[in-house]
Amino acid sequence: MNWLWSNLDLVGELMLVHLALSVPAIILSFVVSVPIGWLAHRYRWSRGVLLSICGLLYAIPSLALFIALPAFTGLSLRSPVNLVIALTLYGVAVIVRTSADAFDSVERDIRQSATAVGYSAAGRFWGVELPLAGPVLLSGLRVVIVSTVSLATVGAVIGVPSLGSLFTDGFQRGIQIEIITGIVATIVLALGLDALSVLLGRLLMPWTRRASSNGRVLTARRVREETA
């Protein structure tokens, strides 16, 4: 435990560094996967191709990707940007199928009715399809949050500091508490971001909150009204 108390600063700092690596990757994965998911939803013929290609990304071993990427980006191996790009690719692989499903989950009737009352194609995407795909998109985002935060630790192996540095350092120097601290801090970070995303979802999608919390009351009320 002594190690932990004398290195609290280091742990705090690595947590921030870890956040700086994972949060941009999470946001980028989301932003990139939404249009791909929409395309896969909108153009059936593209679905198989798009989803397979994105899914295959996940099959590339992470270390290999970290090492191979600089050849394409021209950045140094240890550049955090490199790691963010790699994490984004994995994030997209994880979330893109859910994104397509999210748009599929919007009822056809509702899309048609939006068109019928005069939504333009763009207006319908932003005002109807995207918000209604929200709950499923959020479930995908939550998986990406946890997987990205955890995967970011691998960067330590190639020399990009993160909470993973606590594993590598702990192994090399035989400090068990340092390894455990690394694991716990990673989990705490993942859970914290996950909780934040759920909270954000409740704020941005108030209709889902009402529908679920009032479900029972509603049914009772509806039955009463319809039998009255």
Added chain:
Amino acid sequence: MIEFRGVTKQFPDGTIAVHDVDIVIPPRKTTVLVGSSGSGKTTLLRMINRMVDPTGGQVLIDGTDVATVDPVKLRRGIGYVMQNSGLLPHRKVIDNVATVPLLRGESRRAAHAHALELLDTVGLDRSLADRYPAQLSGGQQQRVGVARGLAVDPNILLMDEPFGAVDPIVRAELQQELLRLQGELGKTVVFVTHDIDEAFLLGDQVVIMQQGGLISQAASPAEILAHPADSFVADFVGADRGKRALHVTEVDGRRVVVDADGRAAGVLAS
């Protein structure tokens, strides 16, 4: 006035949904398109606001071919009510009613104030304004759907089986409500249903359609009953059976009307 001139719709797979249809839909009256599924009635309705474009012929509104009008602009000027209300589940009732005025760029405040008045018009309590559609009963949702259709005070109101998914008691209530509204507002209503009783109740003009998008007869309910155009129409409206085949019998000096099964339907007023 809405006019169909030689309108045909053939889908890419070869199915003919509507075949060479000519109808005139008079202004400020209710025209009901009725037929079984596959008769092309919904397709015909959707050609009015360009949800479907015909493959032949023209649809004209007050003499203008709708094909020459931007579809989004066209739809914002025509009320549309559909089955299962078609409300946006993520918007509150008030925002749903105000949808089209907001799309047209009206201020939020004006649109909301008007939306509250529309809730009164369709017989809904203003306290429902802040609910989400899922928190309403089926009948209430349908009323919100009608309020939304009326929000821009359109001349034309398209109704696609709007009462198809509610129970019979609520349906009867909504039908009466529509008759009342139509009496007050005098819109050009085009109403689609597969229920001939609903068609006769609501329609000034009833258009009976059969498989393959052919029109069998377009006339007033009384005329259809008096002179069904062919055996299909006679059969469809049930002119020769059940509660429509009425005859008069004399009971203790009063003339009582009974149906084909001998059940008393009423007394003949003399």
